[in-house]
Amino acid sequence: MADQLPTYPITERTCPYDPPAGLLELQSQAPLVRVQLPTGPAWLVTGYDAARALLDDPRMSSDMGREGFPTLYKQKMRPVLKGSFMRMDGDDHAFYRTMLAGEFSVKRVAAMRPEIEEACDQLLDEMVRKGPPTNLHEAYGIPVSSRSICRLLGVPYEDSEFFTTHLEALFDPHRAGAPERIAASKAALSGYLDELVTRKQKAPGDDMISRLVADYLVPGKVERPELLLTSYLLLAAGHETTANMITTGTAALLMHPEQLTAVRDEPQLLRGAVEELLRYLSIFQFGITRIAVEDVTFGDQTVAAGEGIIVSPLLGNRDQDVYGDPHTLDVRRRSRPHLSFGHGPHLCVGHTLARIELQIAFERLLARLPDLSLAVPASEVPFRTETLVFGTVDLPVTWGGRTAGASA
Structure with a gap:
């Protein structure tokens, strides 16, 4: 019966970097396990191969408007992604993918x-000028991410404090009063972007929103609400997740000093180290939701039409049948592609930008501050385990006398 199913999400962690023990127990049972969501039963996809197969299967729909679509929220709220290209299927989704x-x-x-x-060099110059200690998330993670996505979209960076404040509400849907906070933040950001689009129509620049206005909005290929929602989601996704990866990835390296030394002293490891950090951290922790429009069988298990699934990148990235010693951070690891950007037709559209941001951010940070260290004991670094994006938003760091020269 439904009330006997294990509840999901499961958030309690013993070690911040390891999946909850309850999730690992479910993974040991089968690649697909029935769980109880706040809205009803669904299948939790715990295995790597099952995740890739189901995310690539056109019989699995992203459309949140379908009856029975799974949701992870305890509180009733209008989903932020509903009606966006991220929740479209087939030709409709392909149109927006091509556009972007x-x-x-x-x-x-x-x-x-x-x-x-x-941008990284300037921020590091400012950190060194002010001196240690500092909160790396505020001094480096957020501004690196914000500057990059602002430049791409054409959003004025001087407005970053405004949208950063409102974006924070979107990634904590379980907090008391979340529906009202999310609705208010979405309205504020939509109004801001609406005014920005109007300015781009009058005075276009060399940026994404200007090009989408000229090539798609003006000719009538997309409607204004669709353009606003797309811009809003790209701003949110490009800001929060990358900022969190910079901060939480740095924390992981500082807490694994032998891995930090390897990346710092062997620059050729950097690209692979970023992929390993993405696998190891799996910061989008709760999963990717879909609903079957036809019966879909994987192995000896069948997801019936109308049933929902939650694909867990966190568990897929820790599948011991795919990754040797999966709970160990190993920057020298050479293994199959991780699931942190998803897979299949809905693979994260911004993965190329995220990867280059992370590579540059870590390279510049470790080169400029080779003796970077935690300013507090590792046990005092706070981690968010109940939000959509896992990680630490406060990372007190310090450094001594070993700093490279200021940027030119």
């Missing part, structure tokens, strides 16, 4: 490298 593909192409993102490097 050029903006996140390898070539366009690579062209942003000098600006990201300059």
